[in-house]
Amino acid sequence: MDAPHSSEALSPFAGDLHIGNSLSRKKERFEPLNAPYVGMYVCGPTVYSNVHLGNVRTFLTFDVVYRYLSFLGYQVRYVRNITDVGHLTGDSDDGEDKIGKKARLENLEPMEIVQKYTNDFHDVMRVFNMKSPSIEPSATGHIVEQIGMIKAILDRGYAYESNGSVYFNVRKYNEDHDYGALSGRKIDDLLNNTRSLDGQDEKNDPLDFALWKKADASHLMKWPSPWSDGFPGWHLECSVMSTKYLGTQFDIHGGGMDLKFPHHECEIAQNTGATGEAHSVRYWMHGNMLTVNGRKMAKSEGNGFTPEELITGNHALLERGYSPMTVRFFMLQGHYASTLDFSNEALQAAEKGLDRLMSAMAALEGLPTTLDAPNPDVNTAALAKRCSEAMGDDFNTPILISVLFDAVKLVNSIASDRIAIDAGQKAALVQLLNGYVFDVLGLIREDETSGGSEGESGALLDLLVELRGNAKTNRDWGTADAIRDALGALGISIKDSKDGSTWERD
Numbered sequence: 001m002d003a004p005h006s007s008e009a010l011s012p013f014a015g016d017l018h019i020g021n022s023l024s025r026k027k028e029r030f031e032p033l034n035a036p037y038v039g040m041y042v043c044g045p046t047v048y049s050n051v052h053l054g055n056v057r058t059f060l061t062f063d064v065v066y067r068y069l070s071f072l073g074y075q076v077r078y079v080r081n082i083t084d085v086g087h088l089t090g091d092s093d094d095g096e097d098k099i100g101k102k103a104r105l106e107n108l109e110p111m112e113i114v115q116k117y118t119n120d121f122h123d124v125m126r127v128f129n130m131k132s133p134s135i136e137p138s139a140t141g142h143i144v145e146q147i148g149m150i151k152a153i154l155d156r157g158y159a160y161e162s163n164g165s166v167y168f169n170v171r172k173y174n175e176d177h178d179y180g181a182l183s184g185r186k187i188d189d190l191l192n193n194t195r196s197l198d199g200q201d202e203k204n205d206p207l208d209f210a211l212w213k214k215a216d217a218s219h220l221m222k223w224p225s226p227w228s229d230g231f232p233g234w235h236l237e238c239s240v241m242s243t244k245y246l247g248t249q250f251d252i253h254g255g256g257m258d259l260k261f262p263h264h265e266c267e268i269a270q271n272t273g274a275t276g277e278a279h280s281v282r283y284w285m286h287g288n289m290l291t292v293n294g295r296k297m298a299k300s301e302g303n304g305f306t307p308e309e310l311i312t313g314n315h316a317l318l319e320r321g322y323s324p325m326t327v328r329f330f331m332l333q334g335h336y337a338s339t340l341d342f343s344n345e346a347l348q349a350a351e352k353g354l355d356r357l358m359s360a361m362a363a364l365e366g367l368p369t370t371l372d373a374p375n376p377d378v379n380t381a382a383l384a385k386r387c388s389e390a391m392g393d394d395f396n397t398p399i400l401i402s403v404l405f406d407a408v409k410l411v412n413s414i415a416s417d418r419i420a421i422d423a424g425q426k427a428a429l430v431q432l433l434n435g436y437v438f439d440v441l442g443l444i445r446e447d448e449t450s451g452g453s454e455g456e457s458g459a460l461l462d463l464l465v466e467l468r469g470n471a472k473t474n475r476d477w478g479t480a481d482a483i484r485d486a487l488g489a490l491g492i493s494i495k496d497s498k499d500g501s502t503w504e505r506d
C-alpha cells in the first residue's frame with residue numbers, strides 16, 4: 001500500500017468501531033495497520049451457477065462493511081475474487097471441478113460458463129445496489145502466482161509432492177503453528193471425522209489438502225507446472241490474491257460462515273506456511289447463513305431461489321414478487337452474525353417498514369423550518385451518536401434501523417407541524433438520514449418515476465428486460481411471462497422487435 005497519510009479525514013466516530021473477530025471470538029476495537037488505508041478481502045462466488053439469495057446475503061454483509069468504513073473516511077481497497085477453477089464438487093480434494101462439470105453438461109467452453117455466471121453475478125449485484133470492489137481478480141488469472149506460493153510452501157517444508165500433485169502437510173505445520181485456531185477444531189477430532197476418499201492414497205495423511213492436483217486426461221482446465229499438468233487447489237487462490245493485492249498482512253478478511261472450515265483455516269495455514277509469519281489477517285469476519293425453515297439456503301437443498309425468481313414471485317416458496325430493496329431492507333434488519341430465516345411474512349413486514357422510511361425520506365427536503373433558533377427539545381446530535389454507536393458495535397444494522405425509525409417519527413411530527421425546528425436542525429436531519437439510509441445501508445428509492453432516480457429505476461427495468469430476453473433464449477416461457485406480467489402490473493409494457501426488446505411506461 002501507499003505511504004501512510006494523515007488520518008484527518010477520518011470521522012471522529014472511526015475510533016469507536018468494534019468488529020466481531022472470528023479468530024479471537026471477541027469484539028475488538030478496529031485499528032487498521034495503515035490508517036486511513038484499509039485492506040479488505042472477501043471470498044467471491046464460484047461462477048458455475050446462478051447466485052441464490054443466500055449468496056446475496058453474504059455479499060450484502062460485506063457491502064455494508066465497505067460502505068461504513070468508507071463513510072467513516074477510510075480509503076478501502078476492497079478485493080473480491082471470482083472463483084473460476086479449483087472448486088471441486090466435494091468442497092475439498094475430491095470430485096470434479098464445478099465449472100468443468102457444468103461445461104461438460106452444457107457442452108460449452110469452461111470460460112463460457114465462467115463468463116455467463118460472472119455476468120449473472122454482476123447483474124444481481126447491481127440490482128441489489130452493491131458497490132463494486134476495487135479489484136475483482138480471478139483464480140485462472142493468477143496461476144503463475146499460485147505456483148509461486150506452492151514453491152514457497154515446499155521450500156519451508158510444509159508441503160510434499162506425490163504422484164504429480166502437491167499436498168499441504170497439516171501435521172508438520174501443526175508442530176510449529178496452530179492448525180484449527182480459526183474454526184476451533186482439534187487435529188485429532190478432525191482425523192476421527194475424516195472419511196476415506198478417492199485419491200487419498202496419494203496423501204501421507206488424510207488431513208492434508210491439495211495445493212496442486214495433477215489433471216487426468218478428461219480434465220478440461222489444466223496448466224503446466226513443475227509437478228504436472230494440473231490445476232491449483234481451491235483454498236490457494238484466496239491466499240495468493242489477498243497477499244498479492246493487500247500484502248502479507250492486511251486488515252479484514254470476510255466470507256460466509258460455511259467457509260470458515262476448511263477454506264479459511266487452510267488459507268491461514270498456506271499464508272503462514274509460505275512466509276513463516278503468523279496472523280496474516282487482523283480481523284476475520286463471517287456472515288451467517290440465510291435459512292429457510294431453519295435450513296441453510298443452498299442449491300443442493302432445493303430451497304435456494306434466484307433474485308430473478310424473487311422479483312417475479314415465480315417460485316413455490318414465494319407468495320408473490322418482492323422488490324430488491326425490500327429484500328435488502330429485510331436482510332439488514334438482522335445482524336450479519338446471526339442466522340436469518342426467510343419468510344413471506346417477514347418480507348411483507350419489511351416492505352411496509354421500508355415504505356414508511358422512504359416516505360419520510362421523500363418528505364425531508366420539504367420540511368418546514370419555522371424557528372429562528374434550535375428547538376431545545378430536538379436533539380439531532382443524540383440521534384447521530386446513537387446511529388454511530390449502533391454501527392460501531394460490530395455493524396449492528398438492526399439497531400441502526402430502530403434509531404432511524406425514531407428519526408422517521410421526528411420527521412413525521414415536523415411535517416405535520418406538531419414539532420417545530422430551525423434551519424440548522426433540518427440540515428442536520430437531512431445529513432443524518434441521507435448518510436445512513438443511502439450511503440451506509442445502501443437503500444435506493446425504487447418508486448420514483450422521474451428526476452434523479454429515473455437512472456436507477458431505468459437501469460433496473462433494462463435489467464429485467466434483459467433477464468426476460470435470457471429466459472426466452474433458454475425457452476423458459478414461465479419466467480419470461482412472469483416478468484412481462486409483473487411489469488405490466490406496474491404500468492410498464494415490454495415492446496418486442498426484431499432488434500430486441502425495450503420497455504415503455506404506459
Ligand code: AMP
Nearest residue numbers: 045046054055057058255256289290297
Ligand atoms: P459459493 O459461490 O458457493 O462459493 O458461495 C459464495 C458465498 O455465499 C460464500 O461466501 C458462501 O459462504 C455464501 N453463502 C452460501 N450459501 C449461503 C446462505 N444460505 N446464506 C448466506 N451465505 C451463503
Ligand code: ZN
Nearest residue numbers: 043044238263
Ligand atoms: Zn476464498
